[in-house]
Amino acid sequence: MDVSLDKVAKSYGSNQVLKEVDLVFPSRKFTTLLGPSGCGKTTLLRMVAGLEPITAGTIRFGDKVVNKLAPRDRDIAMVFQSYALYPQMTLRKNLGYGLRVRGTPAAEINEAVERVARILEIDHLLDRKPAHLSGGQRQRVALGRAMVRRPNLFLMDEPLSNLDAKLRVTMRAELRRFHLDLNATTIYVTHDQLEAMSMSDLVAVMHAGAVQQFGTPAEVYGKPANLFVAGFIGSPPMNFLQGEITSSNSDRTFMSPTVSSKVPEWSEHLQTGQKVTLGIRPQDIEIVSDGTPADFVGRVWVVELLGSEKLLEIELDDKSRIKVQVRAEMDFDVDTIVRCRINRERAHLFDNQSGANLMR
Numbered sequence: 001m002d003v004s005l006d007k008v009a010k011s012y013g014s015n016q017v018l019k020e021v022d023l024v025f026p027s028r029k030f031t032t033l034l035g036p037s038g039c040g041k042t043t044l045l046r047m048v049a050g051l052e053p054i055t056a057g058t059i060r061f062g063d064k065v066v067n068k069l070a071p072r073d074r075d076i077a078m079v080f081q082s083y084a085l086y087p088q089m090t091l092r093k094n095l096g097y098g099l100r101v102r103g104t105p106a107a108e109i110n111e112a113v114e115r116v117a118r119i120l121e122i123d124h125l126l127d128r129k130p131a132h133l134s135g136g137q138r139q140r141v142a143l144g145r146a147m148v149r150r151p152n153l154f155l156m157d158e159p160l161s162n163l164d165a166k167l168r169v170t171m172r173a174e175l176r177r178f179h180l181d182l183n184a185t186t187i188y189v190t191h192d193q194l195e196a197m198s199m200s201d202l203v204a205v206m207h208a209g210a211v212q213q214f215g216t217p218a219e220v221y222g223k224p225a226n227l228f229v230a231g232f233i234g235s236p237p238m239n240f241l242q243g244e245i246t247s248s249n250s251d252r253t254f255m256s257p258t259v260s261s262k263v264p265e266w267s268e269h270l271q272t273g274q275k276v277t278l279g280i281r282p283q284d285i286e287i288v289s290d291g292t293p294a295d296f297v298g299r300v301w302v303v304e305l306l307g308s309e310k311l312l313e314i315e316l317d318d319k320s321r322i323k324v325q326v327r328a329e330m331d332f333d334v335d336t337i338v339r340c341r342i343n344r345e346r347a348h349l350f351d352n353q354s355g356a357n358l359m360r
């Protein structure tokens with residue numbers, strides 16, 4: 001069942017927190033709403049759940065308009081940041097709660113609870129109470145409670161944000177695996193781009209109450225629609241440089257006071273004199289040896305070891321800095337002068353007025 005939003009908007013008084021949003025969450029896909037705090041992701045999720053009335057537009061589950069449908073009639077399961085388990089109940093009771101209040105026969109509840117507990121590998125804990133569980137185990141119980149009912153739609157709002165960093169990474173893989181096993185339509189909210197990139201089939205990048213780009217993780221990373229998406233996705237983040245397009249003969253070049261880089265031949269719609277921002281990821285800059293043509297030259301300002309890579313911060317003449325990622329074996333002392341080349345097939349140029357990516 002697809003979930004579709006058609007010009008869905010939300011205002012609190014005069015404060016418009018969601019502009020007209022058009023989105024389709026495809027059936028059986030794991031789709032993430034990703035964006036910084038306050039961009040409206042939770043509000044959007046709560047509107048899909050029916051917990052928040054919509055100001056304008058239409059929400060459909062399949063062909064059915066659900067604008068006025070009460071949450072309990074939408075056949076959804078929600079998992080929140082706070083697990084909201086019942087402390088006085090055992091896990092078995094916690095997991096079965098949703099079925100019990102619907103009057104499901106005891107034998108059926110038991111079977112469903114045990115099936116889900118096996119999938120989540122918490123079957124040996126069923127007689128314990130939540131206080132005697134670790135954070136990760138509690139999180140699984142919260143997920144299990146949502147899974148027991150086999151809902152049409154899973155809605156999850158930052159379910160991993162209360163876990164420590166290591167467990168969060170483990171749970172990311174587990175959630176992805178649950179999704180592959182259950183194949184239920186899932187809408188997931190997070191501000192953590194690594195979480196979104198690692199788990200999702202599709203990502204809607206949101207900013208200021210609007211969807212900036214909707215695509216696969218590879219698309220939003222490799223072909224960011226605008227400056228916001230380019231800066232938000234990717235770690236370490238993309239470098240941005242202000243400059244303009246110049247031409248001589250048939251060549252066009254991005255020029256700034258410190259950087260000069262030829263522009264790919266296929267980027268035909270760029271105008272001479274156009275003010276642009278060049279975006280380049282630290283992985284897409286290479287340090288070249290003396291004598292090789294370079295796009296810029298700078299001084300190593302600081303070196304950070306990231307594990308199998310090193311991140312160099314290079315200071316240019318105008319004191320601006322560019323991050324360059326190299327293999328950890330490569331040695332660079334601070335204050336060394338280095339020559340750098342931009343991989344121009346991977347560079348992006350953004351219009352300074354609209355922020356739109358001119359290279360798409």
Ligand SMILES: Nc1ncnc2c1ncn2[C@@H]1O[C@H](COP(=O)(O)OP(=O)(O)OP(=O)(O)O)[C@@H](O)[C@H]1O
Nearest residue numbers: 012015017035036037038039040041042043044191
């Ligand atoms: N009940 C409310 N009344 C008034 N304004 C609200 C209400 N709920 C949310 N807002 C405002 O709507 C905007 C979007 O909030 P929302 O919680 O959807 O953002 P978010 O992207 O989920 O952020 P976060 O990750 O911090 O929860 C914020 O500016 C918030 O202050």
